[in-house]
Amino acid sequence: xxxxxxxxxxxxxxxxxxxxxxxxxxxxxxxxxxxxxxxxxxxxxxxxxxxxxxxxxxxxxxxxxxxxxxxxxxxxxxxxxxxxxxxxxxxxxxxxxxxxxxxxxxxxxxxxxxxxxxxxxxxxxxxxxxxxxxxxxxxxxxxxxxxxxxxxxxxxxxxxxxxxxxxxxxxxxxxxxxxxxxxxxxxxxxxxxxxxxxxxxxxxxxxxxxxxxxxxxxxxxxxxxxxxxxxxxxxxxxxxxxxxxxxxxxxxxxxxxxxxxxxxxxxxxxxxxxxxxxxxxxxxxxxxxxxxxxxxxxxxxxxxxxxxxxxxxxxxxxxxxxxxxxxxxxxxxxxxxxxxxxxxxxxxxxxxxxxxxxxxxxxxxxxxxxxxxxxxxxxxxxxxxxxxxxxxxxxxxxxxxxxxxxxxxxxxxxxxxxxxxxxxxxxxxxxxxxxxxxxxxxxxxxxxxxxxxxxxxxx
Numbered sequence: 001x002x003x004x005x006x007x008x009x010x011x012x013x014x015x016x017x018x019x020x021x022x023x024x025x026x027x028x029x030x031x032x033x034x035x036x037x038x039x040x041x042x043x044x045x046x047x048x049x050x051x052x053x054x055x056x057x058x059x060x061x062x063x064x065x066x067x068x069x070x071x072x073x074x075x076x077x078x079x080x081x082x083x084x085x086x087x088x089x090x091x092x093x094x095x096x097x098x099x100x101x102x103x104x105x106x107x108x109x110x111x112x113x114x115x116x117x118x119x120x121x122x123x124x125x126x127x128x129x130x131x132x133x134x135x136x137x138x139x140x141x142x143x144x145x146x147x148x149x150x151x152x153x154x155x156x157x158x159x160x161x162x163x164x165x166x167x168x169x170x171x172x173x174x175x176x177x178x179x180x181x182x183x184x185x186x187x188x189x190x191x192x193x194x195x196x197x198x199x200x201x202x203x204x205x206x207x208x209x210x211x212x213x214x215x216x217x218x219x220x221x222x223x224x225x226x227x228x229x230x231x232x233x234x235x236x237x238x239x240x241x242x243x244x245x246x247x248x249x250x251x252x253x254x255x256x257x258x259x260x261x262x263x264x265x266x267x268x269x270x271x272x273x274x275x276x277x278x279x280x281x282x283x284x285x286x287x288x289x290x291x292x293x294x295x296x297x298x299x300x301x302x303x304x305x306x307x308x309x310x311x312x313x314x315x316x317x318x319x320x321x322x323x324x325x326x327x328x329x330x331x332x333x334x335x336x337x338x339x340x341x342x343x344x345x346x347x348x349x350x351x352x353x354x355x356x357x358x359x360x361x362x363x364x365x366x367x368x369x370x371x372x373x374x375x376x377x378x379x380x381x382x383x384x385x386x387x388x389x390x391x392x393x394x395x396x397x398x399x400x401x402x403x404x405x406x407x408x409x410x411x412x413x414x415x416x417x418x419x420x421x422x423x424x425x426x427x428x429x430x431x432x433x434x435x436x437x438x439x440x441x442x443x444x445x446x447x448x449x450x451x452x453x454x455x456x457x458x459x
Contacts, residue, residue: 055086055351060102061117062095065371066338073359073367086351095119102126105343106133112345114352118165119338120156124419127159127239134164135342140353141166144361151410153377157339159415165339166360168368170375171296172406173225173322173333176303178291179395180316181208189318193325194254197292201264204291213292214268214284215255217435219275220427222268225294225335226251228411230327239416241453243426247327249442252434254326260438266290267435277308285309294322296335297375297403304393315395319402332406334413375403382407421456425449 061067067090074080074088091113093101099122105112106126116134118126126133141148141163148154149170157165175191182189182200185207191197201212215222223243224234230251233242258265266289269280277299284290286309293300303309303317321331340356342349358364365376366386375387387400416422429449433439 053085055348056089057086057115057348057351057355058089058091058113059115059117059355060091060093060098060113061338062093062098062119064090064092066117067092069368069371070340070355070359072371073364074355076367077358077362077364079355079358079364083351083354086354088355099125102343106345109345112343112347114342114346114348115355116341116343117338118157118341120167120336120415121420121423123157123165123339123415124417126164127415127417132159132162132164133344135344135346135349136162136164137166137342137353137356138163140357141361147361147379149377149379149407149410151334151412152337152407155334155413156337156415157341159417165341166356166377167337167339168360168365168374168377169296169298169337170377170403170407170410171298171334171336172375172403172410173229173294173296173335174300174319174402174406175322176293176295176300176317176319178285178313178316179318180313181210181288181291184208190320191323194323195325197323198254198258198262198264201258202262205262205264208288210288211266211290212264213258213294214266214281214290215259215435216268216270216275217432218270218427219268220423220431221276221335222255222294223248223251223426223431225322225333226254226326228333228413229322229324229330231330231411232327233414235414235416235419235422237414239414239418241416241422241426241449244446244450248446250326252430252442253440256434256438256440259435282308282310286312297373298336301375301399301403302373302391302393304391314393318394318397319399321402321406330409330411332409332411334410375400375407377407379407418453418456421459422453425452425456 059067059070071088071090099119102116102118103125152169152171153167154163156167157163177189179189181204185203187200187203191200197212204210204212227234227243227247230247232247236242259267269284270276271278271280285293304314322333324331340360342352346352361378363381365378366381366384368374369376369387376382381387382400382404388398390396391399426449429452430445433445439445
């Protein structure tokens with residue numbers, strides 16, 4: 001497939017980026033000196049393009065495909081035809097290592113790449129201190145913000161009104177349901193409300209000794225998804241924790257009661273440091289122990305993949321909006337994602353923006369959908385045939401249609417400079433005691449959490 005787009009940077013955008021990159025020269029001056037300049041060319045060499053015309057944009061990420069799809073999109077959709085002088089140098093390292101290196105580079109101004117792919121859970125670290133070390137992309141995106149699903153595309157990488165990164169995935173959360181087992185016992189699906197799911201769980205446990213859902217006790221993703229869908233906030237506009245309220249209590253009590261009072265749900269099976277969906281998690285579904293799973297497309301969009309449930313349950317599953325009945329009853333939420341960001345101190349910020357613009361704000365974003373099965377956050381491509389093919393594992397359901405519908409209802413969220421520490425505190429002080437130890441003294445737990453949150457902010 002080939003798609004060509006004229007991506008020549010306008011003078012207006014150049015000036016916008018130059019403004020966003022204020023301070024680059026000062027940061028670059030802190031860097032180690034580079035190689036000595038080459039001697040001037042003479043004779044026939046003078047007629048060749050100057051070496052400075054060739055631009056190598058360096059990009060960092062924590063997984064290979066996260067950079068490879070950018071390069072493939074640039075190849076397959078015509079970027080290199082328009083910009084033959086630009087190439088991409090892909091640097092990949094393990095998750096913690098690369099994010100630590102990113103933070104060190106931005107903080108010191110030494111060894112700064114041109115593009116950083118920042119996972120949303122690590123974005124908060126870059127918002128601490130007096131100055132954010134990324135270029136503000138707000139003006140460069142401009143009116144094309146209307147073309148993005150903002151809750152997934154920019155909110156995780158935004159702070160105090162500025163946008164410091166773009167994510168290419170619509171991480172619209174939905175509920176994957178093993179419809180076949182509910183059909184066998186005469187339970188109607190989809191589930192309109194969380195109460196419907198609860199009642200179905202009682203029948204399912206009695207008839208098949210099967211859990212209707214699992215909730216994570218060592219990861220607050222399920223709580224966060226339900227909080228967003230209820231119209232709540234994990235963090236408010238000032239970065240304060242947003243779950244210490246009646247809405248938070250209601251969600252915790254729902255999860256606790258299904259696990260401990262009714263015994264129709266189970267704690268999500270995880271192991272070691274992998275607290276979301278390691279192989280042992282999906283094995284429980286293969287063994288017929290759990291009938292639904294909640295999450296973003298990267299989690300449950302295609303559970304027939306070999307690294308998830310895999311072969312054996314084809315045609316038995318389908319995907320539905322999140323149930324309503326708690327709070328605002330929004331049928332989706334956002335969960336996860338990784339940005340493309342331009343750090344201050346980048347040597348080639350203009351070319352970096354050309355790459356980001358091309359791969360995230362044109363049809364070229366489909367390359368990642370083709371490779372990885374994601375749903376793009378760039379709304380103009382959501383009707384593309386590649387996103388709207390029937391999925392046999394979900395009995396021929398066109399899940400792209402559902403994700404497009406959910407994208408239009410995606411709630412907006414806020415980031416927090418203290419997000420990782422707040423998540424850990426909430427999990428240790430509230431979530432794990434409630435789900436694992438059957439605690440329900442929420443006021444006591446919230447009081448202990450509040451003390452710890454205030455302590456964290458003083459560090």
